[in-house]
Amino acid sequence: MDTSSQLLLGALLLILSTALLLGTKRRDGRRRLPPGPPAVPLLGSLAFLTNSPANPEPLLRRLVPRYGPVVSLWLGRRLRVYIADPRLAHAALVESGAALADRPRNTAFELLGESDSNVTRARYGPTWRLLRRNLVSETLHPSRVRLFAPARAAVREALVEKLAKQAADAGEAAPPVVEEFNYAMFCLLVLMCFGERLDEPAVRAIGEAERAWLVYGFTKMSVFFVLPSITKHLFRARLQAGLAVRQRQKDLVMPLIRARREYNKKRIEQQQVKEEEKETTTTTFQHSYVDTLLDVRVPHEGGRALTDDEVFTLCSEFLNAGTDTTSGSLEWIMAELVKNPAIQDKLYAEIKSTCGHNYDQEEVSEEDTQRMPYLKAVVLESLRLHPPAHFVLPHEAAEDVEVGGYTIPKGTTVNFLVAEIGRDGREWDRPMEFRPERFLPGGDGEGVDVTGSREVRMMPFGVGRRICAGINIAMLHLEYFVANLVREFEWKEVPGHEVDLTETFVFTTVMKKPLRARVVPRRRVQQNK
Incomplete structure (x- = not known):
């Protein structure tokens, strides 16, 4: 580019930046918008020229120390506000909950x-309330969750068998365990x-069809x-290719929905079937999420x-959200437990102590886990240090909201x-250390409210x-x-x-170097003593 072209481009950017600043001042009057890096109309924040809007975390880690815990970024004409302070997060999501x-x-x-x-993306209103209430009360309610205890036991047994077989076959060349974890969780949700x-x-x-949909959405759709x-x-x-991926999902899922509809119809028509006969089935459960829908x-x-x-759409959401x-x-x-023997x-001592004379029982039951405070502390500490997502699903301001002395205008995306x-x-003593004891009595996390209420x-x-x-149900499953693993x-x-806790972002935040572990069976050792 010659000198005159560079000067022209520079002048254009200056004019656009000035227009944005003046326009913001006129539009917002005395409102104080959260600070952020320079932006120009239509294009948005210049920082996005060298940073991906799909994963803004590296950029925000540099911006928060400079601008403070509330940072604004423009993506085109849309304002995005990011909050990094726990007290301001409570003010925004609880004290001003309806507005966000x-x-x-x-x-x-x-x-x-x-x-x-669906539950995750529906606008805040009667449809969302209906769908969420149905999910929580009809499928995720404890009384319903207990109905699937045999399913959890079957998945747990299959997972243990796969890990034991891999250990016997692979020896020191253990494969990554996350693939088996992923299949087990998906199988349970199906x-x-x-x-x-x-x-x-x-x-x-x-x-595979559900993952292809997620991959396509995350890698190909940001241009829209x-x-x-x-x-x-x-x-x-690109749109046509996305439609083909979606159709593949439908081809696999819709027959299951139709089959369940027919199953329920026949069950109603055959009320004379004895309950004990219904319960003997090994492949069909009497309740499912599809039934409620x-x-x-x-x-x-x-x-x-x-x-x-x-x-x-709701079934696809159910499968993807929890896998x-x-x-x-x-x-x-498990990576932290490998790294911290x-x-x-x-934890193993607590499991033995809690199960007591029943240690040779087939599994650590869900009731057993409720009497294991150290188990809960281990899970909470991992969720604190390694949350599965480093951002929540985006919120939108339904009206102007004041947070931390700044105005978040109506229509702003907030995360x-x-x-x-x-x-x-x-908030936390030595926050980058994995210390489950912090959630036990006397620790700095004692009695923490994970719901944030x-x-x-x-x-x-x-x-x-x-x-x-x-x-x-996520806490129950974890x-x-x-406990059983x-x-x-x-x-x-x-x-x-060796365990490497470096993070990378895929759909969630995962281990950049997947965990490989040598699993040594314990029960065989117990039985031989």
Whole structure:
């Protein structure tokens, strides 16, 4: 580029920057917007020229020390505000919860024809309340969750067998364990969703289709975040490819939904079937998430039933929301136990002490885990230090909101630095150390409110009205599987594959170097004593 062109470009940027500043001043009057790096109209924050808007965390880690705990960034004409302070997070999500309970429109997924009538993305209103209430009360309620105890036991048994076989076959060349964790969690959610115990090829086919959808959404659809009315024409082939990925999902999931509808119809027609005969089935469960969706009626829309497309979207959400988050958290916990054998030994001692004379029972039951404070402390400490997502799903301000002396204008996208909040040195002693004891009596995390209703010190499940609906079942699954995996095996480092806690972002925050562990069966040793 010659000198005159450079001067012209510089002058243009200066004019645009000045116009933005003047326009902001006129538009906002006496409102004090959160500070942030320079921005220009249409383009947005200049920092995004060298940093990905899809993963702003590295940029924000540099901006927070400079601008403070509330930072603004412009993406095109949309303002995004990020909050990194736990007290301000509580003020925003709890004290001003209703004003920040909405979700921004996701134009990228709308272009692919996906309904926003689901729990995570629905606008704050009657449809969201209906869908969330159905999920929480009809599937995630403790009384319903107990119905799936046999499913959890079957998945746990299969996982233990796979890990033992891998250990015997691979020796020191242990493969990454996260693949087996991921399959186990997905298999469990498929059963809870459709009420049917599918064979492994069928489960893996659905899992591959769901993952392909996530990969496509995260890697190919960001071009539609800015000026979608134009980019949808410029990238028409990309949209068509996305529609093909979505159709693959439907081809696998819709037959299961239709089969469940027919199953329920026949069950109603055959009321004379004895209850004990119903319970002898080994592949079909009497309750599923799909059952509840087929029964939902939308009262504010004339009492209509959910469409097939809405049921499909909700099922896909159910499967995806609890798979990577739980399997990734399970990997982080086991990695910390491998890296800290003294903590693993202490947890193992609690398991033996709690199970007592029943140690030779088939599993550590869900009831047993409720009597293990150190187990809960291990899980909480991992969630604090390694939250599965370093941001919550984005919120949108339904009205102007005052936070920390700044005005967050109506329509602004708001998010929170979850990892930074959980590692805040003002809240936690030696925050980067893995110390489960901090959650025991006398520790700096004693009695912590993980829901954030009283105060925010960690928020791995979000906080406020849009807190993760699956918080309780996620804790149950983590405690149950960690207890049984430690009971069954001693987890050791593999020479040449030492534990590396470096993070990387995929759909969630995962280990950049997946965990490889040498698992040594314990029960065989116990039986030989």
